[in-house]
Amino acid sequence: MTSDALSRRQDELDFLAQDLWAGAKDSPLCLIYPHIRADGDAYGASLALALAMEKIGYKAEVLLEEPLIEQFSYLPGQELLKIWPKLKDSEKEALQTKQALAIMVDLSTPDRLGKRRDHYESAPKRLILDHHLSRLENDTQTYIFPDAAASCELIYDVINSLEKASNRTLLDRDIAVSLYSGLLTDTGAYSYNSVTPHTLEVGADLIRQGIDFPRLNSHLLKEVDWQTFYVEGLLRAQVQELMGGKVRYLSVTKKMMQDMKAKDEHLEAMPGAMRDIKGCLLSLMLRETSQGQVRGNLRSENDVDVRLLAEEFGGGGHKNAAGFTLEDTTLAQAQDHILAELEAYLTDYLESYA
Numbered sequence: 001m002t003s004d005a006l007s008r009r010q011d012e013l014d015f016l017a018q019d020l021w022a023g024a025k026d027s028p029l030c031l032i033y034p035h036i037r038a039d040g041d042a043y044g045a046s047l048a049l050a051l052a053m054e055k056i057g058y059k060a061e062v063l064l065e066e067p068l069i070e071q072f073s074y075l076p077g078q079e080l081l082k083i084w085p086k087l088k089d090s091e092k093e094a095l096q097t098k099q100a101l102a103i104m105v106d107l108s109t110p111d112r113l114g115k116r117r118d119h120y121e122s123a124p125k126r127l128i129l130d131h132h133l134s135r136l137e138n139d140t141q142t143y144i145f146p147d148a149a150a151s152c153e154l155i156y157d158v159i160n161s162l163e164k165a166s167n168r169t170l171l172d173r174d175i176a177v178s179l180y181s182g183l184l185t186d187t188g189a190y191s192y193n194s195v196t197p198h199t200l201e202v203g204a205d206l207i208r209q210g211i212d213f214p215r216l217n218s219h220l221l222k223e224v225d226w227q228t229f230y231v232e233g234l235l236r237a238q239v240q241e242l243m244g245g246k247v248r249y250l251s252v253t254k255k256m257m258q259d260m261k262a263k264d265e266h267l268e269a270m271p272g273a274m275r276d277i278k279g280c281l282l283s284l285m286l287r288e289t290s291q292g293q294v295r296g297n298l299r300s301e302n303d304v305d306v307r308l309l310a311e312e313f314g315g316g317g318h319k320n321a322a323g324f325t326l327e328d329t330t331l332a333q334a335q336d337h338i339l340a341e342l343e344a345y346l347t348d349y350l351e352s353y354a
Contacts, residue, residue: 017161024057028100044182076174152182176209275299
């Protein structure tokens with residue numbers, strides 16, 4: 001990312017911050033919407049933004065589709081979380097009536113809001129803050145910066161602009177813990193090619209806030225509970241290869257999940273673990289869901305762009321990490337079709353670099 005691009009980003013966010021600061025009178029309700037199946041970046045960015053918005057005068061809450069997963073149970077600001085399925089109809093109606101501002105964080109299309117979509121779209125004012133590639137163009141309601149390595153990097157910049165607009169110090173240890181958690185997990189500990197000097201500067205400033213970053217690194221990147229360790233061990237023995245190991249893949253049935261007593265979070269590291277096998281350029285994990293869908297996760301190395309592949313199957317994500325969900329198909333059918341597409345794509349990729 002060039003200095004000009006960063007400067008343009010900051011100019012746009014300065015404009016946004018002035019607008020948010022001007023609207024902070026009378027403590028309006030701001031609801032923040034991360035995507036379904038939220039990850040560390042979505043959690044961290046949403047909670048950090050909510051804490052900052054509270055400091056400038058808003059009543060801020062983060063509306064989740066599912067409960068916070070245990071790995072991120074340490075995050076500050078959980079008093080601002082609301083779990084959509086746990087709310088009574090009267091509580092949902094009250095939120096809908098009071099919400100003055102709705103902000104989608106770490107996504108740009110409302111179809112990834114799940115059952116909260118109508119609630120978001122009913123807001124009198126809506127904003128988008130995201131770092132994924134999108135066909136949307138930035139305007140006064142849309143702030144998408146694909147050159148940001150994570151949404152937590154983007155929210156850090158938003159908070160920086162809010163500090164200038166309000167003439168207040170907003171960044172503190174709690175906000176820094178949330179932002180660092182998302183930044184660390186969404187950049188693979190600063191190892192992905194999306195990382196820029198600015199990303200590292202953001203990380204350094206977050207560390208200056210007094211966070212226990214060695215402990216966070218260990219918790220988020222090294223520690224696993226016994227069930228995850230057990231499940232990963234069983235699944236590693238099921239990994240298969242294609243194209244001489246350039247593609248590694250794994251398909252997980254509902255029965256396998258039941259037999260292993262596994263939950264979705266026990267499988268999260270498997271796509272990355274397969275990609276890390278020497279010689280692998282692209283990994284795929286397919287999984288049957290309890291709702292009869294087939295969920296896919298793709299990971300890749302270097303310039304192999306799995307986001308393009310995921311979009312073909314109705315999903316999206318990052319260049320080297322993406323996902324999708326398929327309806328009305330069996331796991332076996334999905335595997336055959338997707339592997340054929342992956343082989344054709346990777347063959348073309350290798351030929352172009354021959």
